[in-house]
Amino acid sequence: MENILKYAIRHILKPLVRILHRKGVAVGELNEMLKQIYVEVSEDVLAAAGERPTTSRIAIATGLTRKEVAQLRQAMAVDGDAPTGSYNRGARVMTGWLADAEFLDVEGKPAHLPLHGERGSFAALVSRYSGDMPTRAMFQEMERVGAVQRDAAGQVQLMAAGYIPHSDEAEKLSILGTDVAALMNTIAHNLTTQERSQLHFQRKVSYDNLPVEALPVFKAMVARDGLDLLIKFNAYLATQDRDSNPQVEGTGCMRAGVGIYYFEEPVAAQPEDRNSNDV
Incomplete structure (x- = not known):
């Protein structure tokens, strides 16, 4: 299980580090951000369990020293949620x-x-x-x-069939912070939920031995049919959103939605008999 988790972490962090490297964010800066986030998460977990999030308890849970935890708690936390x-x-x-x-x-x-x-x-x-x-x-x-x-x-x-801010890198980075987090929160929820009825929808279709020539057709299909599906979902959510419809009744204030994304990447060379049925 530990090896699987480390494998997953590497795959999550590698594309993120590519972005950080391009933007000039050094390892030390990322390390300080991780420490801050560990402290924040530890505080949240302890508070949710009805326990007092003391510096000592957080130090034990995170592996940081009490001094580090105290400094991180006193420091003004950088707001990582860019305006969206x-x-x-x-x-x-x-x-x-x-x-x-x-x-x-x-x-x-x-x-x-x-x-x-x-x-x-x-x-x-x-x-x-x-x-x-x-x-x-x-x-x-x-x-x-x-x-x-x-x-x-x-x-x-x-000018486009989807709101993709292609000319604004700051807006794209803002989307990185919200959309990737939404996907990871869905996966985290499904990892810890036991009741099947409470699982969040999480599906993917992919193949790893496709010719390059097949991609343009599939990419166009995703753009067309994916947008049609999102428009259908939007039609319902728009009727329930209180910003657009103040008369909507109900309790609480929730954020919900569905994201569809296309991906493609080269696959490392495999043995010629990769499709063989030989045992």
Whole structure:
């Protein structure tokens, strides 16, 4: 079990370290962040168990010295959760634009919208799907990340079929912090949950002996069918979101969603008889 866990950790950390290496984050800086996170997690676990998260208990649980723990607890923790409101709101606006009949043209495609107007406008779209975000601010943010632009007639034009901020690295790093964490939290939940009915949906399909020529077709299929599925899910969630529908009743405040991602990578050379049925 320990070897399997170490194998998993290496595979999780390697792509992350590639990003950190490119951004100039040194090992020492990452080590300090890990220490801080270990202390925070230990505090959370002890508090959830109804125990007092003392410096001594945290030191024992983390392997750090009492001095290190005391310093880490006293230090101002760096907020690792980058602002993602603009990304979440932008994604909802774009998905509504792709699915809501009021904002589609006669061919069922996202229409070019006037900036203002009570119906069929970008302002109406933003009002319906982004909560209280001002129209101008939403337009400027989506324009900044390359999601929209003005056409020759001055109307707002959708530039992509998904809210992917290709021109803004800071926004991409923000997504890294939320989307990867969401996947890992799902896996962590499923590792510790005994009741099958309480498991979170977690599925994947992949093959590891595909020709390069097969990838463009599959990639296009994922982009098309995956987006259609997300639009279907969005249609339901949009009716339940209190930012867009303040009249929705119910208790608590929950965050829920589904993520679909495409991946491809070369496979290390294998023996020629890898597909042989010989024992």
